[in-house]
Amino acid sequence: MNLSEFSKYRNYIILGLLAVFTAFALWVRMIPSEGLVSVAGVNLLGNDPWYNLRLIEVIVENPLSYPWFDPMTYYPYGTDNFWGPMFPIIGAVMCLLSGASTRPEIMYVASWLPPLMGAVMVPLMYLVGEKVSDWKTGIIAALFTATIAGQYVYRSLFGFVDHHIAEVLFGALFCLLYIYYLSYIREHPVDFKSIESLKVPAIIAVFCGIAYVIGVSNMPTMILFALIASLYTGLQFIWDRLKGKSTEYLVLLNVVTFLVAIAGFLLIGIHHAGMSMARYSMGHIVAYLAIIIATLVLFGIEKGLKEKSFSYYIGALAGLVVAGIVFMMFFVPEFFSFFVSGLSSFFGYTATLTTIQEARHWDIESAWQAFSYGMILLVFGFIVCAWKFLKESRQAYLFLIIWSFVTLYSTTIQVRYEYYLAANIAILGAVFVAWALEFGGRDLLSYAGINIEKSKTDESKPQTKKNSKTAESTPAPAESSSKAKKKSDKKKQPLPKKPSANSLNALVAILAIVLAVFFVYSSADIGIATASVMKNGGMTPDWQESLEWLGENTPETGIDYYAVYSRDSYENPEESYGVMTWWDYGHWITFIAERPPNANPFQEGVAGNLGSAAFFIQESESESNEILDNLDTRYVITDIEMDTTKFWAMSTWYNPELMHAPYMQNLAMIGQDGSFSSVSLNNERYYNTMISKLHNFDGSMAEPGLVYYIEYASGAQYGISIPVISTAAQMTYDEAKEKVDAFNADKKAGTGAVILNSDLFSPTAEVPALRNYRLIHESPTNVLNSGGFLSYVKTFEYVSGAHIKGEGIIEIPLKTDQGREFTYRQKSIDGEFVVPYSTTGDKYGVKALGDYRIQGTDKTFSVSEDSVLNGLYIN
Structure with missing residues (x-):
């Protein structure tokens, strides 16, 4: 060759x-385009791409003007963009050259x-x-x-x-x-x-x-x-x-x-x-x-x-x-x-x-x-x-x-x-x-019987005709030819042997080829699988539905979504407000609902006394209210992930040293074979956090049902760092409370007893109602596999609440826009109720099915929307 x-x-x-x-x-x-593209646009992957699309939209609307300052996120401060203009400008130029002008067209071209x-x-x-x-x-x-x-x-x-x-x-x-x-x-x-x-x-x-x-x-x-x-x-x-x-x-x-x-x-x-x-x-x-x-x-x-x-x-x-x-x-x-x-x-x-x-x-x-x-x-x-x-x-x-x-x-x-x-x-x-x-390729080919010859420049040169003509015109005598042949035979030498292939060199080449083939095959397989899975990626449908609802059913903020603002000359309009949720969802709120979130995936608005972590982990409603008042925030959105799998993230941002330890207890269980497994159960402080009160209980007062009574011993004697469960039984709260008090009154060193639970709806002690938050929308998906209904995403409004004089427990029957019926209950404080739901004039999806009634009495109260929004007193 x-x-x-x-x-x-x-x-x-x-x-x-x-x-x-x-x-x-x-x-x-x-590959993902097969599942992400619809008439409504493209269901973008991840979080940050939604904000990049916002930047591209703004640049298309204001050709080549990049919004270095953006009031549509990190409300009420606005953000100074640290992302550069190059990527969104290239995307915007593609849209302008292709004629894409509507949101679905811009989303498709930019994708x-x-x-x-x-x-x-x-x-x-x-x-x-x-x-x-x-x-x-x-x-x-x-x-x-x-x-x-x-x-x-x-x-x-x-x-x-x-x-x-x-x-x-x-x-x-x-x-x-x-x-x-x-x-x-x-x-x-x-x-x-x-x-x-x-x-x-x-x-x-x-x-x-x-x-x-x-x-x-x-x-x-x-x-x-x-x-x-x-x-x-x-x-x-x-x-x-x-x-x-x-x-x-x-x-x-x-x-x-x-x-x-x-x-x-x-x-x-x-x-x-x-x-x-x-x-x-x-x-x-x-x-x-x-x-x-x-x-x-x-x-x-x-x-x-x-x-x-x-x-x-x-x-x-x-x-x-x-x-x-x-x-x-x-x-x-x-x-x-x-x-x-x-x-x-x-x-x-x-x-x-x-x-x-x-x-x-x-x-x-x-x-x-x-x-x-x-x-x-x-x-x-x-x-x-x-x-x-x-x-x-x-x-x-x-x-x-x-x-x-x-x-x-x-x-x-x-x-x-x-x-x-x-x-x-x-x-x-x-x-x-x-x-x-290069090192072992020729040796490898030699083993395969293939000899690679390099090209020679003289092989391509034509033969001169002078010698050939002389040979043809002067034939040699037969005798002379015979003698020459014999002489030539004597001078014949054996052909030189081809150099033998080096096994080590060939093995190096084989190793490289094998690694390359495996790498290409496995990488291509992973890449195709990743792309195929992402056909079903993008924003969770419940978030999409909830944010579209939010954009259509809440007041305008007065901030022009498509305008390019300068920080030096910008002031928030009087009618503007923020939306509180975990930072993961901030860009979705900006893009879909066209409302400014308090926190965003730049991790702005997350930490500190006024951060979203402090709001959702807070156990005092008054302190959470103070956060929203300082941020001029009107709406709060929760989801099941914040309530469960992302709770540790919120608690970590709230207190990086303690993280989720104050709200959940990790315990070890000994199996029949002597092996250890761990379990994390919720304690009373978890059920009193704002995220639990909102998403699990709709802001309503909650009383304990069945709970776990657990006795534990130090894990040191077993060589592990967490306590080991010695006794665990499910019982009523009153029974568990009595046993805990008795055990801890005379407990041995390194042991203890606690009341814990895994049920989101059954707290380990009474949880007071929220007086200034009302559920206004919930998404259609039920995250519970058996019995009951818990929506994936819930939207609440922060209101002043109407004041009602009285003692005891007040309640009102409600029905959500998904057809779920529940009762909001609240215990009086200092002879007064502050109620967040109106019985007349409510424009949202959650409706009252009747008037407020104080339990055990015939006292009922009709509450107007104006009273709830402005904190008026009800006779």
């Missing part, structure tokens, strides 16, 4: 393969943007691989990029209209140009004494800076790539000094790149007063200047100590680092704090971050689930890159190592960076596989 035949068509073959890989990547990412960016990553990663090594590395990198799964494929699916895939794309573009520069100067060295040698490298560096600006205009997290460039520069300086090579190319690269970055950042604008790296603040300008200055200082040290030994150079660098840190700590502490906080914003970790799915730690199990055999390829890729760098001193390999290491480290700290890491797994895996095939 002659490779010359292949080389003739190589470029066409590469283009064909790239077309196939790109088409496959796009096809996978478009194409992530899949298209995911598809563009395929040829881009080919170019990265080709510049790092060769075309074979590039084509393998393209294949891996087309099939790799994990968060990378999820965040580039149709309907996930978010900037994450743009972060990966623009970051990889910057790295491509940075690597292209490093590859170019290997053949065309930079010499400051020769202007001609600077022209092309300077142009490449300008484009590198432009790529960085594009990335940072998408998200401030692009500064991660500035960190990568900084670390690479420092190590490359040391290596070049060790090898005695010129470092002028590094100075030109960083100075030009980050001068362009500074100019571009100033065009984007300073939109945050602080120095946060996660915002469009002056901190970025300082960081880019620091990179330029540091590069020049390193160059100066290298030149100044050129005649000194390498140990002097390393000592000078170490002294410079220490002196710089000391100087910042004592003379410019503000800058030092800014530097530390900047790193913390990327790599820091707190208890509350465990409640954010994309901010959790990345463990081995998660890594394998996401990338499977790609993790093995990643390790081998690191090894090959390190070996090739040490052997060839090729700068691109060191840059690739630093790029991949920083991304891998970031991912282990916060799983959100997993979608960044996909590109590094693809390129490092490709480096390893391409090297392994």
Whole structure:
């Protein structure tokens, strides 16, 4: 087999393969469209995409005007957007060019943007691989990029209209140009004494800076790539000094790149007063200047100590680092704090971050689930890159190592960076596989009986006709021919043996092929499965129904949804109000109901005394009321997840140290085989939280029914950290209370007795009614599998409540818009009731079936809507 035949068509073959890989990547990412698209639009995936769609809508309505300030979220303060304008502007331009103007059309067109960016990553990663090594590395990198799964494929699916895939794309573009520069100067060295040698490298560096600006205009997290460039520069300086090579190319690269970055950042604008790296603040300008200055200082040290030994150079660098840190700590502490906080914003970790799915730690199990055999390829890729760098001193390999290491480290700290890491797994895996095939490919083919011959230039040359003519015109005598033949036979030597195949080399190639095949197959399988599941993704139907109802049945806020406001000149209209719910649902409220939530998925409005966590975990209605009064909030929305699976997240934000411990008790049970299992049961404080009072009891007074009486002993004697149940029995509250009091009055050390329960509707003690909250709508889905009705989503209105004089318990029969009937009951306080439901004039879905009545009496009361809203007294 002659490779010359292949080389003739190589470029066409590469283009064909790239077309196939790109088409496959796009096809996978478009799979969810089969289930997400409807006449009403696209049921977007996740939370943040809904806010990106809002930004795109605003930009379409106000062409190329980006809302840096948005009063439609984090009410009443509004948010200063830290998301960059690039992604929504690209989406808006797509809509404008396609003529999309209605909401369903805009949603559909914009939903194409992530899949298209995911598809563009395929040829881009080919170019990265080709510049790092060769075309074979590039084509393998393209294949891996087309099939790799994990968060990378999820965040580039149709309907996930978010900037994450743009972060990966623009970051990889910057790295491509940075690597292209490093590859170019290997053949065309930079010499400051020769202007001609600077022209092309300077142009490449300008484009590198432009790529960085594009990335940072998408998200401030692009500064991660500035960190990568900084670390690479420092190590490359040391290596070049060790090898005695010129470092002028590094100075030109960083100075030009980050001068362009500074100019571009100033065009984007300073939109945050602080120095946060996660915002469009002056901190970025300082960081880019620091990179330029540091590069020049390193160059100066290298030149100044050129005649000194390498140990002097390393000592000078170490002294410079220490002196710089000391100087910042004592003379410019503000800058030092800014530097530390900047790193913390990327790599820091707190208890509350465990409640954010994309901010959790990345463990081995998660890594394998996401990338499977790609993790093995990643390790081998690191090894090959390190070996090739040490052997060839090729700068691109060191840059690739630093790029991949920083991304891998970031991912282990916060799983959100997993979608960044996909590109590094693809390129490092490709480096390893391409090297392994080069290393052992011929040996493997030899075992298969295939001999690959390289093309020879002389084989293609035509034979000269002079000798052939002479031979034809002068035939040799027969005798002479016979003698010549005998002589020739004597001189015949045995043909040289073909070199034997190396088994070890062939095994390396086999290993690479097997890993590559397994990786491609498993990744493609995971990607297709993920995309197929997401056909049924998107917003929960009950939330969709509830928020559409909210938008249609509540007063306008006076805030123009499509307007672009400036913080300096904006004031909330007098009629505006907020909507309280958990932060997960904030963007849904903004987009679907066009109402401003108090909290949002930026984690704004969550923590602190006025945060949503404090409101829902609060056990005092008056203190919760104070929160809503301060936030000028009128409506509260709850769902079953806040009540159960997300309760720990809310309690963690409320108190990161205690978390859910005050409200639930973890206990161990001993099985018949001696094994331990754990159970978490609710205590009295859980049932008194606002989320439980609202969602479980509709704000009505609740009395205990059957509860669990539990005796426990310390788990220390069993070698476990939680108490072990010694006795558990279900009984009435009164019986349980009597037994608890008796046991605890004379209990032994390390033991105790408590009343707990798992039933959401049966508290462990009497729960007082809420006096200022009324249910106004509930969604249609019943989350209970057997008996009763508990809606998935409930909407409440915060009202002043009408005042009624009286003693005892007052009650009113009610019927929801889903046909569920229940009785609201309230016990008097200081001879007065404050009731939240009106018996006449109510415009919402929950209606009174009669008047209020005080239990055990014939006293009834009719309450008007005006009395409830304005806190009037009823005779």
